[in-house]
Amino acid sequence: MLGINDDLRNLLLATNLGRSRDHPLAGWNILTILYGNRASADIPRTLGFIVEQYNINYLDGKTNEKMITDAVLKNVLKVLEEEASFVEVSPRKIRVRMASGAYHMQQAPVYRITSRGIEYLTMIPKVLDAESTVTANTARIEEYCNLVAKLNSPHLDATNTKLFNDFHNMVSAYSDVMKGMHKLGEDLDEVSNDLAFNHGGKVAEHLNQMLNKKALPAYTKLIQQGSLIQNLAKSESFSDQVARSRQGSDSLEIDQAINNQLKLSAQMHQDKIYVQEQLQILTTSFEPTASAIDSSYDSIYLIFQTILDSINLLSKEYDHIHSQTVDIKQLTKQIDGLLTNYQSISMPKQTPRHLAQDRQVSDTNDLLEAGVLGPVIYQADTTSKKVATVEDNPMIAEDDEVALDISEALSEFQKLVMVDENNGRLDRNLELQTIMARDEIMRLYSATNYDHYDSFAPFGRPIKKVTAIQKTGPIWLHCKNENYSVQLPCGFEFEF
Template identity: 50%
Template sequence: MGVMAVSLAKPLKDLLLASNLGLNKNHPLAGWNILTILYHDGSNREPITLDYLTQRYNAEYLDSDNDEQPISDNVLKAVLTVLSDQAKLIEAASRKIRARTQNGAYHVRTSYVYRITSSGIEYVKMMQRVLDAESTITANTNRIQEYCDLVVKLSKADISTRDTALFNDFQNMVSAYDDVMNGMHKLDDDLNELANDIAFNHGGAAAKHLQSMVYDKAIPAFNMMLTQGPRIKAMAYGDSFADHVARSQQGSDDLDTASAVQDKAKLLTRFNRTKDYVNRQLAKLALSVDPSTSAIDSSLDSLYLVFQTILEAVQVLSQEYEHVRSQAVDVKALTAQIDQLLTRYQTLTVYTNLPRHLPADRDTEDPEDLLDASTMGPVTYTPTVTTREVATAADNPKIAEDHYQDTAEQAALAEFQQLVMQTADHGVVDADLNFETTAARDEVLRLYAATGYSSYASFAPFGRPVRQVTALTDTGPIALHCQNETFKAILPSGFTIDFV
């Protein structure tokens, strides 16, 4: 059975395609440096225009380690276009600004002013979290309990949208879920690695300890998350929960400037965007607890998929633990054998440098027996003489003459043009016709069939597209005869044809 691929949303695809943040080979860090400038200098009173970015970039952010040259306005414009239009990490707005002239005076002009978006801020922060992930991603039962408590809290009917508490709780639940799943994936990978290592190194005590940890902590924690599946699905498939969360974001304690000035258009855009975000997150959570095969194959964080791999690791640990328990070593007998060996270790002969041998090339009774390697001798090879043949111009084939005979299709085309075509683009069939080629006669028959169509895409006599075919109802039946044939083809009427 094939495995479905995890789908890639278009906004995420656009961001990944623009992940080089500028797509400029001469300035590979330009996008990142622009985000840094906008994030760091965004609180300045001076508007951040293209001129400001160019001067600031060339003065402070050139990559001296790679001998980066100063960036030009045109190149920076292309980088800013990728950041704004494709990656959606910055925004550009036309605004009136006060610009200082060379003589020190100010004048008002209209210019594009750039600012970093919330997505851009998260991108800058996220990169540092990626570097620290090895230390920050852990699997612990307290975080799982926090996630379950938040799911229970949000699933209650008496949720209030007066303030941002509901939105904050939803954000904390999503954050806890992401932390839990990251930790579970890490636990999954670590268990597979440890189980394989223990299976080869025969660590019975470690296998028992890991098995106990998985059974006593990991599996109960998974069961806790699975029990929240009905609540997650109720929120995901409900009609009002996403509306409540989006409305809560704009509660009484919201510090967004749009709420202060009552910018209804911006508030509505923010509401719809938040609602879509909530629906996407709930769909992701609902897919992770869906036990169907299609959901397991298409979900990035399917609980059942991770749980299955952990169970397989537990099975390996159990087999190894049982294998170690089933083995018994007679320590006294082993000690006696070692003592006996040590009494004559000086008489043992160990070859430090065995000669080359290939037992499969020798005529021996048992080619798999390598104990005779010291007496077999090396393999000898006999070189063979080969003659290299060099091709010359005399070996080239003769070039055929460029002479083409008129084919039957060319003859049919010529006859069609003679009997049917009146101009280069217009042809008429309004009287009986006698043909010498069957190909020309057959094309006329097919063209009459086009009188019953309004689209002529399928009709192209001799490869030429047709624009229109019109029947002539006053001509009466038209006979088409081809030489050397005793029958005639009768058309109900004549027709005209116009070519493109």
């Protein structure tokens, strides 16, 4: 692969311009072919030419990239043209050399790189050098301020490209200044906090002096340019003058040389919009409102606040270091005096804590006399522990034997609650002789809360329906030889 180092390669693999899975560097390589292949300048940039150049010079040997096909390259070119606008395609008549050596004229799509593609191709490698190129210095701020003042001149010359170049340089200078100030803000935040925790008094003092003597004056001058930027943004003629300046007498634009008025008009309109948008961005950066500060990542006031916060933090650290400065000789003399007389030093005994609630005092909230109060006197009570024995266990009652005479219980059930062979009714208090009959009647009442009766079968006979009789009131069921009765909330009737 031609002219690409490992860092740039990794960056391009991360972006994958062209979105090709098998050829992630295809988009970049196509732009390189269209931009820099001057050895064959007389050959039209057709699809076949790009495929041939790609497969000969631009295959990635580190990943054993296979040769690219026409179909894949068409898809990549489609992304570059329709979505990124890095490439333009137009049908042109070209001369094709035949096998006989003669040339044949035919029409084919020819590709060319756009200004946007050129800017992308030259901008991406600069990202790798950002650690060296992004810097904060007062000279660049001074250059920016001079350009702003120059553009605010009442007499601007739009007959040549100098005005357009000055505006472009002003925007570029502001971009460099803000990138440098962002870096300064990030570095300050890290360094100032580190100094505060490590108590670097001398370093904090030097850094604080640099910020106060250099950074703040330069930033103050930068803020003062806000009104001048607003004047340019409000001017009705400035953007038009800058746009016309691009087509000045020293321009090398092809469309101007051939007097292509259609493209020149479109270009002037586009340049005018570009100037207005850039001025709007700059104006927003200088607006002190909360909404403008939140919406602009290059807000001058946000970065200015970062510098002020760092200065305050460094100043506090510097004051903290100086407030801790002691006279070593005086401290040593005091320590020597203590060591000489340490045997005669008497430490006061700690005043014991007393609770006024434990003593007979007139005011329980007044503890000022705690030192003279006597100790608390408690009277010990004699306690005896009683040990339980077997004799202390309660008497165990014997269980009553329940006689289960099913035939007798069934007869009593039929006699007391059955109306006929299939229907029964309970609407009065009952005195029963058998416990089993009493229990079956109780179970039948619980069926009044259900709408299915599969679980209810007194004496083995399934129930079809059970209905409560609310008007009867509570019903009492008593069985002989028992000292208690069972109460049902109401009566009921049932059907087998």
